[in-house]
Amino acid sequence: MQGFVYERLPARVIFGHGTFRRLPEEVAGLGLERALVLATPQQAQEAERLAATLAGRCVGTFAGARMHTPVEVTAEALETVTARQADGLIAIGGGSTTGLAKAIALRTDLPQIVVPTTYAGSEMTPILGETTDGRKTTQRSLKVLPEVVIYDVDLTLTLPAGLSGTSGINAIAHAVEALYARDGDPITALMAEEGIRALARALPKIAGDPLDRAARGDALYGAFLCGACLGAVGMALHHKLCHILGGAFDLPHAQTHAIVLPHALAYNAAAVPQAVARIERALGGVDAPRRLHDLAGAVAAPRALRDVGMPEAGIARVADLALANPSWNPVPLERDGIERLIRRAWEGLPPA
Known part of the structure; x- marks a missing residue:
């Protein structure tokens, strides 16, 4: 057996059926009062429904996430973060939305909760890939690792x-x-x-x-x-x-x-x-x-x-x-x- 180094990443994972209902509890556990919900344009309605479950702990949604995390989309989202004084991020969807949350977190160090609805897997990584002028680059930083990931099998039933x-x-x-x-x-x-x-x-x-x-x-x-x-x-x-x-x-x-x-x-x-x-x-x-x-x-x-x-x-x-x-x-x-x-x-x- 060769020697090795194994470093366990500090993320909280909740897995099961119906676990989405625990989102308000997790938002409160992170001490968030002004969370911003992120999504793609196709999942804007899901984002609005999610925001409605958080009562006074949510400041709205930004449904502009795109594939490959273009830096111009991140800049637009950051304007919303600043204007609404968001203190945390909730991403619902696949890798595009998770990537946007990570890009914002890299620049602001805001905590993230990710609710995956696909099998992308990026929610479990400290890796961010961003696209500028047709070239995609990646970096690793614990700043982009989500604090909480909620896997709810029921949310994947409608994935085509x-x-x-x-x-x-x-x-x-x-x-x-x-x-x-x-x-x-x-x-x-x-x-x-x-x-x-x-x-x-x-x-x-x-x-x-x-x-x-x-x-x-x-x-x-x-x-x-x-x-x-x-x-x-x-x-x-x-x-x-x-x-x-x-x-x-x-x-x-x-x-x-x-x-x-x-x-x-x-x-x-x-x-x-x-x-x-x-x-x-x-x-x-x-x-x-x-x-x-x-x-x-x-x-x-x-x-x-x-x-x-x-x-x-x-x-x-x-x-x-x-x-x-x-x-x-x-x-x-x-x-x-x-x-x-x-x-x-x-x-x-x-x-x-």
Whole structure:
């Protein structure tokens, strides 16, 4: 057994059915008197209903969160925070809303409560990705780690089956890369394998019956575990490419992860046999990259970058950006290999 460092992140997690009803109690527990509720435009009504449950402890809503956390949206939200003298943030929704809460917290140090309604997992991390002028950059800071996360399985029952599939594979991506992270540890590896197993078991069931409460519970549990993995260790090529693609072409976040993951794992697989063995055990069979590709098909997720809006001419640009500021990866980044990876993902071919 090799030595390792494991640092438990200081977040309070509440998980179950009907846990949303505990929100006023958690707001009071943090001493908030003027909380601001954040959401995307599509979830504006949910944000208003949430705000109404908080009586005098809420100063309204800001329903302008967008994918990839553009800095101009954060600036607009900060004006609302200042104008209403907010003393805390409540984010309801997926990664876009969580990202906005984190961006505000980084600049103000306001406490956050996150109520996830997708399987994004970012609520469990001290990581913030922001987009400026078509380029997405990330940073780690405990200032952006939410103080409280309320997982309510019931709130995911209305998540469309298609988005459930892509969001769930996005979560699996966190665990896959955690299994071969440079700073990985055995505790995180246990969570990663269990998270992949739970989601891989649940997502096809949800695709067949979105109201399957047991499957929804498994999926949200898996997303929690995978998010905790993302928060505990560093990531590699897969996340690098997805951030580039999202920032450069404004591609949908979860769908991009679902498309790229099998190809990124195939690129690294030969160098990380122990990680691949764990992934295959969780997925229930050999050839982990192909099984992830097949899982995307089973949940009707897109499998080609061209189908989510990436231009073919952008393939070379992605390779340029990946090599311009390379992050750690178990296999060295080579231009030809990266271009082949993106080409296959663009065309929707099985991973090589």
